[in-house]
Amino acid sequence: MNFKNLREYLSWLYYQYLLITGIYVLEPWEKSIFNSILFSAIAMVIYTSYVFVPIHVRLALEFFSKIIGSQPESTVALMN
Amino acid sequence: MTSQYISWVTPNLDIYSRGRPTKMTESSSNKLLNGDSCHWTSNGKKSSKNGFVKSHGLFQEPQKYRRPREKNQNVTHNSSLYKKPFAESFEETPLLVAVLTYMGYGILTIFGYLRDFLRHWSIEKCHVAREKEEQKDFVPLYQDFENFYTRNLYMRIRDNWNRPICSVPGAKMDLVERVSHDYNWTFEHTGRVVKDVINMGSYNYLGFAENIGACANAAIEATEKYGVGVGSTRCEIGSLDIHEELEQLVARFLGVESSMAFGMGFATNSMNIPALTGKGCLILSDELNHASLVLGARLSGSTIRVFKHNNMQSLEKLLRDAIAHGQPRTHRPWKKILIVVEGIYSMEGSIVRLPEVVALKKRYKAYLYLDEAHSIGALGPNGRGVVDYFGLDPKDVDIMMGTFTKSFGAAGGYIGGKQELIDYLRRHSHSALYATSMSPPVVQQIITSMRIIMGEDGTTLGIDRIRQLSENTTYFRRELREMGFIIYGNEDSPVVPMMLYMPAKIGAFGREMLKRNIGTVVVGFPATPIIESRARFCISAAHTREMLDTALKATSEVGDLLQLKYSRRERPLPSLGWMAEESLLQD
Numbered sequence: 064m065n066f067k068n069l070r071e072y073l074s075w076l077y078y079q080y081l082l083i084t085g086i087y088v089l090e091p092w093e094k095s096i097f098n099s100i101l102f103s104a105i106a107m108v109i110y111t112s113y114v115f116v117p118i119h120v121r122l123a124l125e126f127f128s129k130i131i132g133s134q135p136e137s138t139v140a141l142m143n
Numbered sequence: 144m145t146s147q148y149i150s151w152v153t154p155n156l157d158i159y160s161r162g163r164p165t166k167m168t169e170s171s172s173n174k175l176l177n178g179d180s181c182h183w184t185s186n187g188k189k190s191s192k193n194g195f196v197k198s199h200g201l202f203q204e205p206q207k208y209r210r211p212r213e214k215n216q217n218v219t220h221n222s223s224l225y226k227k228p229f230a231e232s233f234e235e236t237p238l239l240v241a242v243l244t245y246m247g248y249g250i251l252t253i254f255g256y257l258r259d260f261l262r263h264w265s266i267e268k269c270h271v272a273r274e275k276e277e278q279k280d281f282v283p284l285y286q287d288f289e290n291f292y293t294r295n296l297y298m299r300i301r302d303n304w305n306r307p308i309c310s311v312p313g314a315k316m317d318l319v320e321r322v323s324h325d326y327n328w329t330f331e332h333t334g335r336v337v338k339d340v341i342n343m344g345s346y347n348y349l350g351f352a353e354n355i356g357a358c359a360n361a362a363i364e365a366t367e368k369y370g371v372g373v374g375s376t377r378c379e380i381g382s383l384d385i386h387e388e389l390e391q392l393v394a395r396f397l398g399v400e401s402s403m404a405f406g407m408g409f410a411t412n413s414m415n416i417p418a419l420t421g422k423g424c425l426i427l428s429d430e431l432n433h434a435s436l437v438l439g440a441r442l443s444g445s446t447i448r449v450f451k452h453n454n455m456q457s458l459e460k461l462l463r464d465a466i467a468h469g470q471p472r473t474h475r476p477w478k479k480i481l482i483v484v485e486g487i488y489s490m491e492g493s494i495v496r497l498p499e500v501v502a503l504k505k506r507y508k509a510y511l512y513l514d515e516a517h518s519i520g521a522l523g524p525n526g527r528g529v530v531d532y533f534g535l536d537p538k539d540v541d542i543m544m545g546t547f548t549k550s551f552g553a554a555g556g557y558i559g560g561k562q563e564l565i566d567y568l569r570r571h572s573h574s575a576l577y578a579t580s581m582s583p584p585v586v587q588q589i590i591t592s593m594r595i596i597m598g599e600d601g602t603t604l605g606i607d608r609i610r611q612l613s614e615n616t617t618y619f620r621r622e623l624r625e626m627g628f629i630i631y632g633n634e635d636s637p638v639v640p641m642m643l644y645m646p647a648k649i650g651a652f653g654r655e656m657l658k659r660n661i662g663t664v665v666v667g668f669p670a671t672p673i674i675e676s677r678a679r680f681c682i683s684a685a686h687t688r689e690m691l692d693t694a695l696k697a698t699s700e701v702g703d704l705l706q707l708k709y710s711r712r713e714r715p716l717p718s719l720g721w722m723a724e725e726s727l728l729q730d
């Protein structure tokens with residue numbers, strides 16, 4: 064398929080999304096329910112990962128640095 | 144009558160009398176095989192004794208561990224039985240597509256439940272049949288899964304079916320334009336007509352659905368002579384001279400001793416199978432047989448066993464079990480065993496492996512019922528169906544059934560076979576005794592078109608049509624395959640199923656094609672397995688090359704738009720561009 068511009072491509076992508084999820088056949092209000100549920104779920108996933116992942120990474124790093132605490136100093140320095 | 148019919152009743156069980164298959168010695172199995180004129184190995188060569196001891200069957204099981212990409216690559220087995228290559232393919236569903244299809248059905252089902260919930264609590268208006276208020280504590284009449292499916296999935300894309308046509312359904316047709324303002328619950332005719340839609344859906348294989356030409360003229364003459372109604376059954380005073388003429392012609396066309404015509408193809412199957420078999424008989428039926436055959440088999444009260452579609456190992460296993468074990472519990476031999484197959488399967492586009500079925504039938508002394516609804520006229524160098532296609536003897540098929548609805552552009556069905564069979568049916572078949580006989584113009588249409596096919600009108604019009612059909616078929620199938628669609632079935636079958644898979648694409652394909660002025664048939668569950676939704680093209684001799692090209696171009700366009708080119712066979716790479724990311728979806 065050849066597309067003239069990005070907009071056409073995006074609308075084609077949206078059409079594919081409609082077809083693959085099957086919501087192509089739904090009535091508009093059902094479509095919007097599906098979309099809002101899906102997008103809020105995705106948004107939440109992104110938000111939680113934004114909020115919580117850095118904390119978990121830091122905790123994990125601290126944990127591992129404690130385990131390897133008995134190692135020569137140079138390694139600990141590297142971890143920090 | 145009964146004495147005449149004795150030969151029908153008990154199949155000769157000589158294989159059984161030689162001992163159970165498990166105990167069969169090497170010499171007896173060799174004797175059996177030498178009794179047959181062909182050698183049954185997959186490569187056509189005579190195989191060593193060991194090969195036969197390991198598998199006594201006529202057809203050897205394919206190796207188990209191999210899981211090819213094609214569901215069955217039917218080319219290699221028993222090629223010695225075929226005079227020409229038998230190429231039939233069913234490309235496997237790509238895994239990702241299958242997963243996405245199930246996901247789509249899942250989402251639609253959830254929304255179905257949501258809508259049902261809303262309807263139940265009267266939050267939205269319910270359009271479907273439901274229990275009356277005063278009967279609401281009765282056992283519900285209108286509740287089952289199909290109903291759920293109809294209400295919540297079929298309804299949403301219903302505009303693709305039951306569309307009224309307002310012209311002759313030839314190569315082009317006119318459609319009544321209709322709109323729906325309430326999402327397909329009701330339709331309104333706008334009064335306009337959609338003109339000149341290319342018809343890729345009618346079973347008009349030889350293009351005899353015409354309102355001008357020799358057939359139409361003959362039918363008009365017949366109407367002027369006999370009228371339209373007959374008003375009585377064949378065995379009373381509804382038997383006209385043209386009925387007799389038709390039956391003789393059909394018998395001659397098929398190469399059988401005698402034949403009989405009925406007013407409806409569906410009833411030919413569903414009413415004649417019960418006349419042929421009954422309690423204590425066994426019907427071996429292909430899993431994809433038409434509803435009329437299934438109904439007939441059920442009405443007959445016989446035991447029905449189903450074999451895998453066109454799978455000769457499966458059929459042979461059932462036959463061997465049936466002969467070895469007889470009826471359940473009593474272990475009496477079956478009174479008769481009837482194998483029921485179709486010529487061309489209308490949803491799969493596959494052709495029955497008739498030479499192998501006939502070999503099996505002869506070896507195990509069963510009877511064969513062949514439904515040629517789609518194949519008569521459409522297959523074979525002389526248009527005489529699968530028997531002609533494979534170059535077999537029509538006498539090897541015990542009951543030749545077919546319909547006039549497809550290639551002949553008329554209505555009704557026939558049964559052909561031995562004189563005794565037809566005499567028996569004339570007295571015992573419900574559709575002969577109780578149904579009004581065929582309308583004269585219809586009979587005349589069949590007679591004229593059949594004469595044309597046989598070349599008895601002194602022209603080559605018939606043979607030209609047959610050639611045109613097979614050319615069109617080859618061309619259309621080849622082009623579709625090269626475009627990268629998954630199409631099912633035999634290379635020579637004019638029924639071309641093209642896979643769509645996802646539920647939303649069923650609706651979208653039909654609508655998009657109609658926008659491009661092409662009328663197609665889209666099929667989904669329950670006519671197909673739930674994930675294998677498809678579009679079905681029926682090629683006709685009336686299609687010109689331009690029409691086919693237009694249809695192909697539109698199909699290709701829609702295929703790109705809906706991403707239907709699933710096939711992963713070797714083919715030239717598609718042009719890259721914006722496609723690059725999206726093509727990930729198709730793997």
Ligand SMILES: Cc1ncc(COP(=O)(O)O)c(C=O)c1O
Nearest residue numbers: 407408409433435516546548555
């Ligand atoms: C295999 C088969 N048998 C029988 C019939 C019924 O024939 P008719 O439409 O003439 O009733 C059909 C019709 O589609 C068919 O496909």
